[in-house]
Amino acid sequence: QVQLQESGPGLVKPSETLSLTCTVSGGSISDFYWSWIRQPPGKGLEWIGYIYYSGGTTYKPSLKSRVTVLVDKSKNQFSLRLSSVTAADTAVYYCARTSGCSSGSCYFGYWGQGTLVTVSS
């Protein structure tokens, strides 16, 4: 059974870079799309972007200038970097894996438990 676990600092200062890692166990990272999704307090889910195991990426257009998602196949991990953060980036961040794509939209069958990142000085 594939399991995902987020890790990283729970507190980031405004204007700095948020960095999170997702460790994948129970399966190889060498297939599927690997994604980051967040949920600000009291709000809904927001897709941030995903990376294919080969390195190709797609990001949410409004976040594209600040987001980088990388994959490390040797460690079975992928990571998120979000630069120039503000309080609006405070959220629970989930890593997720697609289970497939149908008619142009990919769906997420595996999720981490999520990690709260607070942006504050």
Add this chain to the structure above:
Amino acid sequence: QSVLTQPPSVSGAPGQRVTISCTGSSSNIGAGYDVHWYQHLPGTAPKLLIYGNSNRPSGVPDRFSGSKSGTSASLAITGLQAEDEADYYCQSYDTSLSGSEIFGGGTKLTVL
């Protein structure tokens, strides 16, 4: 404001049937992109309920069903149970602004 519009809340008594709508536009659902549904309990990981408009992953009860028509989709839950109380999100793909996966704003289901 989400590109996919869901009612903020719905409610029903145990045993009843409820539906949750997800309204999009010609750049997402109406363009033919499939819709997927998730159940999210606070403090837990979201769970995939329906994929490809109407398909249930293994282990999801057949009380949950999905449909799509035109620029909208719906999730139906029959035989409502107390444990169904959760937030529900639809998800699809949108082609505007270079394209991205998108979620609805979420619907809180209360079992009375």
